[in-house]
Amino acid sequence: MPACPTLTTERLTLRPFQEDDLDPLFAIMSTPEVRASLHVQDGFSVGDAWRTLSAFAGLWELKGLGQWALVERLTGRFVGRAGLYWRPEPDWPGVEVGWMLDPACWGAGYATEAGTRAVRYGFEELGEGVLFSVILPENTRSQAVARRLGYLPGEERRLSNFPELPHVVWRLDRTGWEAARATDRDGG
Ligand SMILES: CC(C)(COP(=O)(O)OP(=O)(O)OC[C@H]1O[C@@H](n2cnc3c(N)ncnc32)[C@H](O)[C@@H]1OP(=O)(O)O)[C@@H](O)C(=O)NCCC(=O)NCCS
Structure with missing residues (x-):
């Protein structure tokens, strides 16, 4: 099982979660904007943030x-998270970014x-044929990110x-990914 690699992009380092990410992760997940977007439950606690952090770290170990x-x-500042995700429920579509x-x-x-880097990792390192992103219809900012990466909206379901x-x-899918990369290269 590949361990979580550290990657760099133009302005970011993508690195494994570590214990001292807990406070900044909790702080970000407690902001009104993120709470509203992710429907973070009332009473979200530092213990809940710890479970989230542990689950992210554990997924690399297990999957x-x-x-x-x-x-x-x-700045060296922790600014959030991004990457791949998977759940075991049968109706979960597959590997998500x-x-x-x-x-x-x-x-x-x-x-x-x-x-962009996570999608590339999903196709090139994991060999996935298709990647998903599960987004609430109201979350227009997240939809805009997906669209910029070449994603297309599919069915709406519970x-x-x-x-x-x-x-x-x-x-x-790979074809959509290649097309989005080509548009990027052409400055589109
Ligand atoms: C979803 C979320 C990550 C999107 O953040 P975001 O900052 O809007 O998205 P990006 O970081 O890609 O930035 C895009 C914006 O930066 C601008 N931008 C500036 N420089 C840019 C660059 N080099 N590349 C791309 N966009 C750039 C874009 O024009 C766009 O601006 P706009 O907001 O005026 O349209 C953020 O809203 C969030 O954390 N939400 C809460 C958590 C959440 O909902 N997660 C998704 C669950 S499905």
């Missing part, structure tokens, strides 16, 4: 894929930058891990 902690190269940033960093392109609201399952 050889997972989320990275995102560190701004210029996801993202979450400190609201102070929204609007700078960091999610797109990290998401998933058993979050049955309260329907999600749209976005999909990116």
Whole structure:
């Protein structure tokens, strides 16, 4: 099982989660913006953040894929997470790419930058044929990231891990990925 690698992009380091990410992760997940977008439950505690962090780290051990902690190269600051995700429920579509940033960093392109690298990892290192992204219809910022990466929206459905609201399952196959990369190279 590949351990979580450390990768770099133009402005970010994507590295394994570590224990001292707990406080900044908790702080980001406690902001009103992130709470609203992710429907973080009332009473979300530092213990809940610890479970989240542990699950991200554990997924790499168990499945050889997972989320990275995102560190701004210029400042060394923890700014969020992005990467791969998987759940065991039968109605979960497959390997997902996801993202979450400190609201102070929204609007700078960091999610797109990290998401681009995570998508490449999914196709090139993991050999996936298709990647998914499960996004609430109201989450327009996340949809915009998916669209920039070449994802297309698919069906809207209720998933058993979050049955309260329907999600749209976005999909990116290799052909779509190649097309998005070509557009990028052409400056489109
Ligand atoms: C979803 C989320 C990560 C998107 O963050 P974001 O900052 O909007 O997305 P990006 O980092 O890709 O930045 C894109 C914005 O930066 C701008 N930008 C600036 N420089 C850029 C660059 N080099 N590359 C791309 N975009 C750039 C874009 O024009 C865009 O601006 P806009 O907001 O005015 O449209 C963020 O809203 C978030 O953390 N939400 C809470 C968690 C969440 O909902 N996660 C997804 C669950 S499905």
